[in-house]
Amino acid sequence: MTTQAPETKIVEKSKIACDGGEGALGHPRVWLHxxxxxxxxxxxxxxxxxxxxGREAA
Incomplete structure (x- = not known):
């Protein structure tokens, strides 16, 4: 069994929220900076x- 690599998302704002994106199967919403x-x-x-x-290559 292989493990999938974590998802990479390009965003335009420095303050974002993440909830796992899987509805009830996700995780508590957290705010990240x-x-x-x-x-x-x-x-x-x-x-x-x-x-x-703009920082994708960094």
Whole structure:
């Protein structure tokens, strides 16, 4: 059995919400902040990676 890689999403705002995206099977909604220094943040529940638009190659 293989494990799927966490999803990477390109976003335009530095403050985003993540709820796992699977309705009742997701996780509690958390608000995440992408720092200018890093350009991305990972959800502590589902490991989804949110990358600021324009910072994809960083």
């Amino acid at each position: 992408i720092s200018e220094e890093d350009g991305y943040v990972e959800c502590p529940y589902c490991d989804a990676k949110y990358v600021l638009k």
